[in-house]
Amino acid sequence: MKIESYFDGELIKTGEINVVLSPDFTGFINRMLLANSYTKLLINSTNQQAKSRLELAAVRLELKSEISNQDMETFKLIWDAVIGTIPINIIDNQDLIELREIAESTNMPFAFGLDFKIELQ
Numbered sequence: 001m002k003i004e005s006y007f008d009g010e011l012i013k014t015g016e017i018n019v020v021l022s023p024d025f026t027g028f029i030n031r032m033l034l035a036n037s038y039t040k041l042l043i044n045s046t047n048q049q050a051k052s053r054l055e056l057a058a059v060r061l062e063l064k065s066e067i068s069n070q071d072m073e074t075f076k077l078i079w080d081a082v083i084g085t086i087p088i089n090i091i092d093n094q095d096l097i098e099l100r101e102i103a104e105s106t107n108m109p110f111a112f113g114l115d116f117k118i119e120l121q
Helices: 025-034 037-046 050-061 069-083 092-105
Strands: 002-007 012-014 111-112 118-120
Touching: 012 050, 025 050, 025 092, 037 069, 037 092, 050 069, 092 111
Parallel strands: none
Antiparallel strands: 002 012, 111 118
């Protein structure tokens, strides 16, 4: 974020500050539960155990006061396992756009790749 300092109405200094927003896992979970793309993923995944683990892992992240890199690696592993069981051409570019928008708007420390798998940042 750019900041400017003024004295007697004149600009005397400019600078930059970095603002780091915390991930909003509550918002992420709520938006995913209402998203058509996420519903499509769950309906078409053939691994019921991975789907259950995914939702448990998401809630666990929501409840933690601090989230470690290992927590995110575990979430990625489970998400990618669910994605790996979905038949080809079931999910499309519109689904990817929706998932990416949800992740970005809730400040998730990851993005979704073209293959719908999580890319940790």
